[in-house]
Every structure is written in structure tokens, then in C-alpha cells.
Amino acid sequence: MKVAQVENEKIVVKNIDDIKLDGRKGAIVRVLGCGLCGSDIVKFRHKLAKNGTVLGHEIVAVIEEINSDTNFRIGEKIVSSHHIPCFECTYCEHENYSMCSHFKATNIFPGGFSEKVYLSEEHLKNVAHKVPEGITDEEISFYEPLGCCIRAIKRCNLYKNDKILTIGLGSIGLLMSEGLKALGYKVYGCDLLEERINTANKNGIESFNSRDLETFDKIIKEKTNGYGVDAVFMTSGADKAIDVALKTVKMGGKILVFSSTPNNFGYANNEIYYKELTVLGSYSPSPKDLQESFDLIVQHKINVKGCTTIYSLDNIQQAFDETISNKIFKAYIKMFE
Ligand SMILES: [Zn+2]
Ligand SMILES: [Zn+2]
Numbered sequence: 001m002k003v004a005q006v007e008n009e010k011i012v013v014k015n016i017d018d019i020k021l022d023g024r025k026g027a028i029v030r031v032l033g034c035g036l037c038g039s040d041i042v043k044f045r046h047k048l049a050k051n052g053t054v055l056g057h058e059i060v061a062v063i064e065e066i067n068s069d070t071n072f073r074i075g076e077k078i079v080s081s082h083h084i085p086c087f088e089c090t091y092c093e094h095e096n097y098s099m100c101s102h103f104k105a106t107n108i109f110p111g112g113f114s115e116k117v118y119l120s121e122e123h124l125k126n127v128a129h130k131v132p133e134g135i136t137d138e139e140i141s142f143y144e145p146l147g148c149c150i151r152a153i154k155r156c157n158l159y160k161n162d163k164i165l166t167i168g169l170g171s172i173g174l175l176m177s178e179g180l181k182a183l184g185y186k187v188y189g190c191d192l193l194e195e196r197i198n199t200a201n202k203n204g205i206e207s208f209n210s211r212d213l214e215t216f217d218k219i220i221k222e223k224t225n226g227y228g229v230d231a232v233f234m235t236s237g238a239d240k241a242i243d244v245a246l247k248t249v250k251m252g253g254k255i256l257v258f259s260s261t262p263n264n265f266g267y268a269n270n271e272i273y274y275k276e277l278t279v280l281g282s283y284s285p286s287p288k289d290l291q292e293s294f295d296l297i298v299q300h301k302i303n304v305k306g307c308t309t310i311y312s313l314d315n316i317q318q319a320f321d322e323t324i325s326n327k328i329f330k331a332y333i334k335m336f337e
Helices: 038-045 101-105 121-126 143-155 171-182 194-202 213-223 240-248 269-274 287-298 313-324
Strands: 002-007 010-015 026-035 058-067 077-080 116-119 128-130 163-167 186-191 206-209 229-234 249-257 278-281 308-312 330-334
Touching (some): 026 121, 058 116, 058 143, 240 249, 308 313
Antiparallel strands (some): 026 058
16 A cells, blocks of 8 residues: 655655555544644644654545444444543543544554555544545544544534634634634634635635734734633644734733643733733544534535645655645545556
């Protein structure tokens, strides 16, 4: 079977021996396609993935071989994510599932950018879903990334009718905004790239350029009766995004950190104190968040049209390069023509 492996700062497509169930519980699935996640890009660019690693985890696949107590059957199309919490440790008890050591240790094997993948019985039981008719593979491949957004939104404990600003309108910013819209919040967006702002506006997310912070802040204050937004979602890792957040957030508001920054900045002690801000991070979804994500996509409540660019497995290096250079929003690697 073909896989794409990290090799000396490149992504190289190779042939390796087919994986088999070999009496294990779980399933071997034939991957139809796999989304290229921002976290894959981070692991690749910052050399966090060692040679031989197969990245990718946003898979859509067909069951080829199965030995399971679940109701999944051979030939069914499924979607799955990669990590599963233990539900028992102190992190799980506090609903910080993505901090759980079992969560971090579990994965799909060898990785999503592979023609075949092994899913354990735990994956089948907790994070895999049968894909119904009427949903495209690209649409359902947003299952895991949208799950991350749903968790972030839930973490914020927003109030009905809250007004939200998404900073950064790349694929995850657009998806976060779609999730916020679907859950009933009024969303504004900002970015520095006109093309992204235009796409967001076309998708019904009222968006602006935040390059001139004073002008942008004036717009936000006008939209919010002078208060500022109830919450800011930081999907951009640019240093300046923090200034935008502190300027536009309402007193008592929330800042949700959803991206790493190149440098670790000191936190804004005085703003947090005097404005009674809540700053919180959100990383990866629980099975419950994923279930909600699945339902929203299946009910067609999330518009991801025009976001995805399709590449073949052989052209995966190009998919990485064009994501890094912001040429495209979101790459989807299609395994078979
Ligand atoms: Zn992902
Ligand atoms: Zn746990």
C-alpha cells in the first residue's frame, strides 16, 4: 500500500507492506481521502514529526476487514478521528480530555495519508460514524476539525445572542465562524488578507480588514453598541492578533486561544485584571464534541463549500507547500481517482 511519510523535511510517497487485522479487534479501512490539518503543517514545518511519520488524521474511509462488537459492517463508509480519552483520569474528570495521557497515546495506524489504516476497537466504539448518503467525502472530512471548534465554543459558555469576533479567516477561522453561526451566535471576522475577507463575506460572515486597528475597532464598537464583542476566537497565530483581541473584546469578555504563536508572549496581566477578562485555551475534541460536529455536518448546517482544494496522494508535497504559502484554504488528499 502507498503511504506518505515525513523524510528529511519532505513528504515522500512510498510503497510499504499492506497492513492486516491479524486477529486483532478493530478494522482495516481503505482510506478514500484525508484532510490536511493545520496541526500536520505545524508538525512538518517545526520538525516535530520524525522521519517515517505518516501524518493525517481527518479520514473518510471504507471498511475492508472487521472484527468488532460494534454494528459496523464491511463496505460501509465511515469517518473517524484519531484520539480517545480514558474517561477516568483527573483530566477526563475535569473534561480536559485532550490532556489525558491515553488520549495523547491513541492514534490511527499508520496515519491518515495512507491507502489503508488500522482503527482499533476503541476508535470504532467512540469516534467512528457511518457516513449517510447525501454528504460528500470532502464535507464529512471536516468532522474532526469542526469537533475542535465545537469544543472551543462550548468551553466559552457563551450567552444567547452573544456577538463574537473570529481573528484569522483561514480554513479553521472560517470553520469556527460556521460553527458559531450554526449554534446561533452573531459572528464577525477579520484578517489581513483581502482574499480571505472576501471569501468570508461571501459565506455570510461579516468580515473586515484589521490592519488599521483603530478603524477596525470603531467598526466593532458600532456593531456592538459601543461595548466590544462578548468573545474573541483567536484562530490566527500572528503576534498582532493579541492586540486586536485586547482592543475589541468587551469588559468581562472572553478570549479563546486556538492557535500557537511563534513566540510565547507574556499574558496581558493588567487588561485581564482591570477588564475582568477570561482567557482560555482549547485544543482537541472529546467524543461528545465530535458527535455534535457529525450531526451539524450531516444536517447541512455547516457551509464549507469552496474551502477545499483536492490533491492526489502523489501530489501531497504540493498540498503542503500551497497550504503553507496561503495559496489555498484547506487541502484534501484523495487517495483513489
Ligand atoms: Zn485536524
Ligand atoms: Zn483520561
